[in-house]
Amino acid sequence: MREYLKFYIDGQWVDPVEPKTSDVINPATEEPAGRISMGTAADVNKAVAAARKAFPSWSQTSKAERLEVLKSIQAEYARRQPELGEAIMEEMGAPSSLANGFHVGLGAGHLQTAIEVLEKFEFEQARGAHVLRYEPIGVCGLITPWNWPMNQTCVKVFPALATGCTMILKPPQLASLSAHILAEILDAAGVPAGVFNLVQGSGSVIGTVLSKHEDVDMISFTGSEPVGVQIQKDAADTVKRVGLELGGKSPWIVLDDDQLATNVASATAGMMGNSGQTCSAGSRLLVPNSRMAEAIEAATAAANGVSVGDPRGNFAMGPVVSKGQYNVIQEYIQKGLDEGAQLIAGGLGRPEGLDKGWYVKPTVFVGTNDMVIAREEIFGPVLVIIGYDDADQAVEIANDSPFGLGGYVTGSDVELARSIARRMRTGAIWINNGFDFHAPFGGYKRSGNGREWGDYGFHEYLEIKSMIGF
Template identity: 65%
Template sequence: MREYSKFYIGGQWVDPAGPATIDVVNPATEQVSGRVAAGSSVDVDRAVAAARGAFPTWAVSTREERLELLRSIQDAYQKRSGDLAAALTEEMGAPAALAGGFQLGLGGGHLATAIELLENFVFEEQRGVTLVVKEPIGVCGLITPWNWPLNQIAVKVFPALATGCTMVLKPSEQAPGVGQIFAEILDTAGVPAGVFNLVQGDGPGVGVPLSAHPDVDLVSFTGSTRAGIEVAKNAAATVKRVTQELGGKGPNVILDDEALAENVAKGVGGVMMNSGQTCSAATRMLVPRGRMAEAAAAARSAAEATSVGDPTGEVAIGPVVSEAQFAKVQGLIAQGIEEGATLVAGGPGRPSGLDTGYYVKPTVFADVTNDMTIAREEIFGPVLVIIGYDDLDDAVAIANDTDYGLAANVSGTDQEQARSVARRLRAGAVYVNDAFDFGSPFGGYKKSGNGREWGEFGFTDYLEVKGILGY
């Protein structure tokens, strides 16, 4: 039983202001596997005060001091990799291979990237008679989700540290272990008191007072669009900077070429990974209308080959994170059937032999139209919809016909054609043939948010720009 009963505030592990706790449920067993203290506005006030007190000193720390801390964190992170992976599997159901592989690797990759960028990042630049100075924005409230917890913590904390900010982190109460271990890593690495603070709890208890706090200069939030809107409203009265990485309903434009079946199969794999709980997943697959049957057959084979089961074993996907998430996904699968989409693979209910745990069948719908609910709403489960297009102009129009704009994919052998389509897609990140780059900007158009994370672009949101004229 994991018990997280203390918060990390001002360089110390301290008791919360109140006795309330939140149960943490293992989604594979449906049993309580831990408890975490539920913070309140009193705890937020203490943490923000610690961060505010530490800011004047950390803000003027040298590049070398920040690099020394980040490299120390790198050593401590590697030593706790097994603990981080185990928490991921137990609390949010990530299969062991994914938790100890890509999930863990994302956190380490963002850390290595922050170190590399900080070594040569330009904080001051003379432009004519003006010195342009990039200074840390101040105290940052960082609110992170449960689905890729290491990635989302790392992509906020490391740029904030590198740019001289202080911070308060609120991880998801559904997967608090990664945040707790992360705080232990930073403590071991010697983070100065008050520079990094951790308060556990839920949105109403911690997220609201943190985003509304007058001494917080920036809120960086990752989560649903609905919750992001509330964060922005809470922050508005204090005119603080708000950056948001929110929902997605990404298209994957499959070009009309000889690699169609192969690219369809890859697309299925990308959607199913992490049990479909990825905001950037290309969950709307667009294929040439005349090749719908071929695409559906390839998708069926790939979905049926996706193993589901106990995440401690050798499976492709485990459960979704919670009973509520399971119910939401099941409801949307049922709605897809009711609206007349062709069920190609999967469907309602748990996979055969898995009567306990929030397991969802890898599900594919074909003959979907872009006005169906399953093509409009973010399902956040292992569910793919396939939509036909007439030509590339039609494909681009369908791809962009969404409230979201976080990520998009283009898959095909003709690189110039793929580039042309990619330029026309309204999304913050467009992946051509599954390319990957830690230095690329990541963030959304439209209701997928604002601001950018990853690489040098992730430093920008944590910096104020000052012009000193006549310098």
């Protein structure tokens, strides 16, 4: 079992001020995969002081110096990718192919993107009678979730480093093993002391102290809407910047064409990826009412075809992250049944033959957009199919949500897909499964504010200075 009992503060691995530990549970076995120390306000204060001390020198480094550090991190990250994948598989139950593939690959992709953006980024621009200057905002508190441990951590850490900020990372209590390895990577790569700091523990303690701290200039948080709201309140007294990437109930619109069955099957299987624990998952599948029977057949077959089992085996889907998450998902499935939604795949309980581990059946309902299972984020492998009559109604249903993080449009009529995408009130839309590390990502409405990924991710960590008459 892994034991990560020290924090990384001011370039050193140090003991917590007060010894207190917590187990990280492997959701596939329900047994401890590791043990971490639980930090206190005193640990946060030490980390913030280190970051504040390091900021004057790191903020004045050149692009070339920061590029050298990022490339050193890149080499070390590549060397330790297998260890990261193993840790992710153990801490949150991602199948080996996913943990060692997309999970770890997203972190590497954000690192490469930060290098590419930094190489071209102009920190000073002459604009008429003034010069516009971008400067690092200062000390940043980075609070990350458990569902995509490397993606959500690297999309914050690397832009913050690239722009000259210093930081304190608070990784998720449920899945903090990979973050510890990332800290080792940054240390081995020669990130200067105090620039990056890591303190583990509960969000209610570490996150709250960071959010209220007078010497923290910014909070970047990815997680649930209620916690994001509380962070904004906690940060208000110090008027710090708060970037939030929160929940979603993303619509996936399948157009009426001869590829409908294939596209419905792809959307259904895609929703089940990472056990449905993705903030931008296409959890509302919108299909033409005139093709509903065909869509149901395709979705049923696709969901029933998703193999579920031990992350170390050759399965498409592993467990959800914890007993608590499992119970929440079961409650939502029961709500769907109580609301009268038509269950066409999955349902309550574990899949057959899996008596241990927090495994959920890939579940598909046919329902309406006013049902609880279509309004609230379930964060599990539960899909709701909703019918529409025409493109206008599809857009109306898609936009009828308190969230606006992601959206999908799939179909052979690309112009129609583009037209629909322009009308959807959501921060990111994937047309026919497009992908780009440089595309900004973030939400409308209750899905948050600010943007990550690419050059827009840099702006999260920069202040704007006007020098008039320069």
